[in-house]
Amino acid sequence: MEIGLLSMTKGEAALFILAPEYAYGQRGCPPSIPPNTTILFKVEVLDFIDSEECDAFFELTYEQQERLPLEKLLKVAATEREFGNYFFYKQCFKIAKDRYKRALSILGRSSSSKAEQSQINASKLLLFLNLSLTYLKLEHPDRALKYGKLALEMDQGNAKALFRCGQACLHMREYSKSQDFLVRAQHIQPFNRDINNELKKLARKQLETFFRHRSCK
Template structure:
């Protein structure tokens, strides 16, 4: 009763299996659980423990990390030296206790990253005798962006704090400064020393943002431009981090904050203006992308106009402008901006796909309007232009067709605005307005070339 059962032998009989579909982590974490379907075909499936695609692994593994542990120049260590002991012999101590060691592979420039900086880093991480990284931002396809003091194990925080922008270095980290005696099974064994190869892509000094955090906008305007620029860069990087986590509302908040302080700052010369405009261009485009994701297409249009005021030949601005206008069913203007984007980047597949989407959506829209017109006017209520008693006096067929059409529009996540057929009577328009109000849609009309146009649209996100 004092001993636990040893399942080691049983565990050795387990085999890896392939799932027929990828796991949705959100479903896995949900209290209701998740159902896995095993693919029993066994085609091209090897029962190994590799966590990454082999071709991608070959592209991303830094083989010179292993070469660093070669037998050259290790006569002092003796023949029994381990790979990490050989690597450590060519490093310097960053920590007084020797638990974080460093070797610069490619020098950077400028100052080192301050402790409260928002850093952008790529890395491969290895355990001793491991034949592949246990973690790799290169294999994931994007760097990690986070506060230096919050996002890393202690030894890596010490290491990155010693780096300059653009630098690539290796760090050997003692278990006490990593995952300790327990490790992090199955990838990181107990009491494991770790080797990191890190590239510091960029960093922004967040102290500037924190210094401006409690100041009013008027006081921010009086601050030194370099301080304002650093603060805007920090907010920009923080927004990028939130965007990658799909926290779009939080990203918008960060980008808007950076825009506000940059738009109001005082500029003393053309050099400062150029830096301001360069940063604002990035922020406007990022905001346009976020607003498009939120289906806030009108706000996206405003941001794209602001971006194009700075740089007329900007493919990203034209592309996102076209995407926003497409959601508003403004097909002609959407096509204009998408073609402008394609002229700048003719080989961009995303632009070509968006143009195909536009053509398909326009054809579908025209067919829908034609069908809707036929269905409504088959049961038309006549040409009485006076709604008089403010009652929806139309035929039952017209009301049912209008309700079905508007409900379909309200439930279509890809549409934010549509134009109604021309020739509606005042009674029919009033009926549509009543149904739209029930569905929380808005109706507006405008005159264009002497013709009345009526649009139904969804509410824009706050």
Template sequence: MNDKYEEPTVRLYDGIDLNDLRDPNTDGVTFEVVPDDQQQAEPRNNNNYFDAEQVFQNFYTTTDSDLDEDDDNSTPFEQMCRKMEDVCPNKDGGVMKKLLQPGSGCVVPAGSVVRVHYNGFLEYNDEPYDSSRLRNQPHKFRLGEGEVIDGWDYAVSTMKKGELSRFIIKPLYAYGSYGCPPRIPENATIMYEIELLSFVEHAGVDDFFSMTEEEKRNVDFEDIKKVYKAETKEGHQFFDSQQLPRAFNKYRKAAKILEDCRLKNEKEEKEQQSLLLKLYLNMAVCCVKLNHSGQAITYSRKALQIERDSAKALYLMGKALHQKCEFDEARDYYKRAQKWKPQDQDINAQLEKLEKDMARFHLVEKKMYAKMFSKPVEQTADEKAKEDARIEKAKEKSLKCSKEFEELVRNRLQEFIQDPDLMELPFPKINLTVGEIACILEAADDLGLIHREYGSGQNTQIKILKRNPQAQAHG
């Protein structure tokens, strides 16, 4: 037999930045994988990958304003180019531009890391041959570094943040005489509609990461702040797009740079501590939202070492302890946060929720201990038979779920939906019966939530997630 063993493919929810892996300032990256059942469920046929309605919404349709009504000989792209601006440095018509939606601020500087959404069209084709919008994943690259075709570098270098423009790029500045079979034919002129979502200036940042550790320690604090700003801004972008593990990695990388820098005076130290406080709070927020309670406690504590009366740090510490069911400590931190912000709705709501959770927990705990101490120490044959019958009855009962538990689950899920700070809600399977697990999954489906299973053995958890979680940037 010549059967070959194939390693199973594991996909990540979000990509990993290789620069983070190479960077000695970090101790690795945090990431999440797509569960096995979801990987298998995804279609293998690329033709069926995108929803038909999504594809239709990204079609391109020419309008009368794009074309010359009296011209019957020129191609559509040739007619459109006559009403566009030549933005190619050589002014040879290789890259033509039409502004569709103006942006704001300054034109993106050379060397910046940009994030764009785009649709790419071949002539006479209404359906995009390539689209970041259909993938729902913005494209990121460094401007002017040869990471994309020349036409893109020239096109995006004319844009401002928030701008949407249409570009027609000739083969010389696209894929040349050979094209890129099978999708892009020979000598293809391509039209792109590009939206510049954001950019991060990287002037001097790359130089910093190419230095030795000793050289980095001798960099002036003003230059260190430029690197901090670039890494933090990328972190905010990941946070806003719900890519929390990648946001956390960027914040942690920026914090490591600040922690290792050499300071000349008290003024620089004060500014460094202020910047670190923001980063520790941002990392704690990410960890709370990901339900990584231990890490959230670590970074909340670091923030409190800088500012012992920070209401936000006290609140986050309380939430992390609350997630770990360490209720008494959580209450202490919530109360301390409330002392500094007595009218804060989030703090007051969490205190109220804590009291309810404590009452439920103690009720369950009481029932559990009652069962534990009711077991017989020794059994006769008759008692053994009765015990076996009781076990069989318990098995049947495990397939059912009490009304009390069902009501408790639905109330908890409703609270989870209404809490904007929580993105995941875990249920350890080890404490649940088959019927209770089915109840949780059914309730999640009814409320439009997503459920996935993580871990194995005694560490297996059912995690409930929101379909369209809304998050706000912090710090």
């Protein structure tokens, strides 16, 4: 099956006939598949991520990596980000975080060209946002805030970055900071449901804190 899959392209469907020794053998798979059964598999390749260029990149020396064209560098970083997204949606957040950081390490070089640096920063911005969300999932709001702020350094009007920072501060019970970030995000996207719901959650937390303090007195 693995050999067959390597011959397929994205979107392709194929039939594989596997002799018993390459399928379920003498035992079969009771109760569905009897012993010594030849198996017919129908396989469709919906999507895949090609890691060949990434693997080749990390086998290069630092000097060789630095000499690579920017286009190649951005492509490798984008592939690493795709891997991170894949693991994120599989809820493997630690692996996703490592993949996003690996992509950032690829984008570590600076460029004297403003156009090239702009391309690098655009790729970094996506990774900062992804890392901010991933650290929220990992319940590390302080790190989520760090990457949210890094995203804001590149784009101070980024509603998603402001939202992530607001979420992180809310988790850390820094309600005034959370409100500042969320209100700024709402100003940019007034009809964003996630932002508005987070502001409602913040209001409830502030109210609970107020009554808790009143009862303590």
